[in-house]
Amino acid sequence: xxxxPGRMDILLVEDNPGDVELVREALSNGGVKNVLHVASxxxxxxxxxxxxxxxxxxxxxxxxLLDLNLPRKSGRxxxxxxxxxxxxxxxxxxxxxxxxxxxxxxQAYCLHANCYVSxxxxxxQFVNIVHSIEDFWLSIVKLPxxx
Amino acid sequence: MYRAEIVxxxxxxxxxxxxNQERTLNKLQARLAEVEQELDFLTYAISHDLRAPLRTLxxxxxxxxxxxxxxxxxxxxxxxKRILSGAARMETMIEELLKLSRVGRAEMRREQVDLSALAAxxxxxxxxxxxxxxxxxxxxxxxxxxxxxxxxxxxxxxxxQNAWKFTGGTPSPHIRFFAWINEGQRFYCVRDxxxxxxxxxxxxxxxxxxxxxxxxxxxxxxxxLALVKKIIxxxxxxxxxxxxxxxxxxxxxxxxxx
Numbered sequence: 001x002x003x004x005p006g007r008m009d010i011l012l013v014e015d016n017p018g019d020v021e022l023v024r025e026a027l028s029n030g031g032v033k034n035v036l037h038v039a040s041x042x043x044x045x046x047x048x049x050x051x052x053x054x055x056x057x058x059x060x061x062x063x064x065l066l067d068l069n070l071p072r073k074s075g076r077x078x079x080x081x082x083x084x085x086x087x088x089x090x091x092x093x094x095x096x097x098x099x100x101x102x103x104x105x106x107q108a109y110c111l112h113a114n115c116y117v118s119x120x121x122x123x124x125q126f127v128n129i130v131h132s133i134e135d136f137w138l139s140i141v142k143l144p145x146x147x
Numbered sequence: 148m149y150r151a152e153i154v155x156x157x158x159x160x161x162x163x164x165x166x167n168q169e170r171t172l173n174k175l176q177a178r179l180a181e182v183e184q185e186l187d188f189l190t191y192a193i194s195h196d197l198r199a200p201l202r203t204l205x206x207x208x209x210x211x212x213x214x215x216x217x218x219x220x221x222x223x224x225x226x227x228k229r230i231l232s233g234a235a236r237m238e239t240m241i242e243e244l245l246k247l248s249r250v251g252r253a254e255m256r257r258e259q260v261d262l263s264a265l266a267a268x269x270x271x272x273x274x275x276x277x278x279x280x281x282x283x284x285x286x287x288x289x290x291x292x293x294x295x296x297x298x299x300x301x302x303x304x305x306x307x308q309n310a311w312k313f314t315g316g317t318p319s320p321h322i323r324f325f326a327w328i329n330e331g332q333r334f335y336c337v338r339d340x341x342x343x344x345x346x347x348x349x350x351x352x353x354x355x356x357x358x359x360x361x362x363x364x365x366x367x368x369x370x371x372l373a374l375v376k377k378i379i380x381x382x383x384x385x386x387x388x389x390x391x392x393x394x395x396x397x398x399x400x401x402x403x404x405x
Contacts, residue, residue, distance in 0.1 A: 018203035025210060069195065098198040101191060121202045121238040123209035 003059065003145055008034040008138045011061035013045040013078060014096075015070050022123065023065065023096075026130035032138045037061060042073025046081055049088055061091060062146065063137050066113075068097040068104060076111060083112040090144045092137060190248050193241060201241075205234040236368065240356065243370035247355060250377050255295045262290045262303065262335055266324040269304050273311050282314065287325040290335060292402050298378045305371040306337040306398050312365055313396065314341035327399060334387070334399035343390040352388055375400065 003009075010027070014020050020038055027034055037058075039045035045066075048055045064082070068075035075095065082088045092114040097104065100118045108116045117133065120126050137143075208230045216224065267286050274282070292299075307322065314320035323338045344352065344359045351357045353376040358369040372388075375398075379386050383403025390396030 016199055016203070018206065019199070022202070022206040022210075025206075097195070098202070099191070099195040101194065119198075119202060121198055121205050121234065123202075123206040126202070126206065 003062070006033055008032055008063065009037065009059060009061045010034055010063050010065060010138075011037045011039060011045065011048060012065045013039045013042070013070065013075065014065070014067045015040050016067075019067075019119070022126060023130060026127040027134065030131050030134045032134050034134070034138065041071040042075065042078045044072075045070075045078050046073065049082060049091075050085075060088070062143050064091055064093045065096045065133075066093055068095060068099060068108070076107060079108065079111040079113055092141075092143070094133060094137065096133075186248070186252075190245065193248075194245055197241060198238075201234055201237055205231065205238070208234065240368050240370075243368055243374075244355070247370060247374055247377060250298065250301070250374055251381070253298075255298065255381060257293050258296060259291055260294050260296050260299050262292060262299065263288050263324070265300055265303050266290075266307065266337075269300070269307050270322070270324075273307065277311070280315075280320070282311065282320045282322055285321075285323045285325075287323075290324075290326050292333075292335070293404075294382050294402050295378075298381070302375050302378050302400060303337075305375050309371055309398070310337050310339035310341065310396075312341075312367070313343070313360075314339050315365070317341050332385075332401050334401045336397055336399040338395065338397040340395040343392050343394050343396045344388075345392050346390070349388040349390065353386060372398075 012020060012023055014023070017040075020040075024036055027036060037048065039048050045064075047053055048058065049060065049064075051058055066075045066078060070078070075097070079093060079095070082091065082093060089112075093112075095108045095113045095116045096119060097117075098119050105116050117129060120129065208227055212219075212224070212227055212231070219227065263286055270284050270286065274280075274284075303324075307324070310322045314322065317340055319340075321340045323336075325336055325338070327334045327336050342360065342365070348359055352359065353372045355373040356369045357373075358367065372386075376386050379400045379402065384401045386398070386400045388396065388398050
């Protein structure tokens with residue numbers, strides 16, 4: 001597994017193009033150099049992670065930002081597959097969704113999500129949250145294959 | 148013989164009607180479960196799916212102001228700010244709608260609730276948050292009833308907050324919490340000498356998003372009293388409102404015995 005030093009790879013699994021752009025904007029003026037890969041549904045996300053087809057030869061992301069309600073394969077199923085796959089289960093997954101439902105929160109943690117973040121409507125709060133995620137997960141914590 | 152036949156026939160009728168009743172009951176129960184599930188879906192859709200386009204609206208208007216605000220002035224900037232404030236308001240309305248739905252379904256605990264102490268605490272908090280306002284406060288001591296502590300706290304909070312808000316322009320504001328017996332029923336009332344409301348409009352007050360004053364005069368989305376009504380309904384009680392424009396308002400609630 002080759003990681004590019006000084007550059008973090010993030011996989012954003014999100015079907016709403018508006019939200020993709022907003023995450024991109026929020027990440028663009030953060031402190032960590034990063035590359036944002038986007039999968040717009042659950043099937044594409046798993047293909048990316050398993051390096052299938054057009055994703056052959058790609059590197060694994062350092063972090064996954066996962067929406068829950070996705071076309072073709074839901075975020076819950078992606079979470080389940082990823083966390084039960086020995087080749088992928090070490091990748092931290094941050095559930096990033098509009099839902100504040102108690103059921104979604106409990107279910108996500110039961111499926112071994114590393115944390116659950118609810119997307120706020122207010123863009124300024126959204127930017128703060130993305131920066132906090134970046135700060136904590138990409139600069140404070142020790143990630144595997146990054147020593 | 149003839150008599151016995153009649154008795155038998157009557158018995159069959161009774162059995163038959165009991166069967167019918169059970170069938171109707173089963174049908175109603177199934178329908179209720181269906182409606183409850185629909186309500187769950189709807190609540191989920193409101194809290195999750197409706198928020199997404201709102202975030203788009205909010206996010207990109209904010210970005211426009213942030214990135215290109217320097218090139219905008221006058222009307223274009225004003226329009227953008229209106230879009231932003233509309234989106235913010237819709238977010239608040241969704242939050243409030245969800246509160247109403249949660250209160251309608253939350254589990255209730257019945258215990259002895261000290262209403263006088265609750266009212267005093269809520270008023271202390273308001274006074275602390277708004278120390279510049281000299282409001283004369285009167286809380287009748289020793290009032291309590293059976294009910295859900297946190298729900299009744301919301302009731303008192305919303306009623307007292309309204310009283311606080313609508314006495315904002317009154318020269319010597321006065322808020323009172325007291326008990327009142329009407330036709331053998333004990334009501335708990337919040338009275339103020341504030342803006343009041345137009346006579347004949349009391350019913351509208353308790354509906355969601357109904358406002359009887361201009362947003363610019365008294366801010367709010369109009370969910371406070373709808374929440375009060377829903378909570379009191381869940382306590383098998385009743386609410387009532389009396390008021391006069393410019394002469395204050397009184398809001399009362401009673402809770403059921405069970």
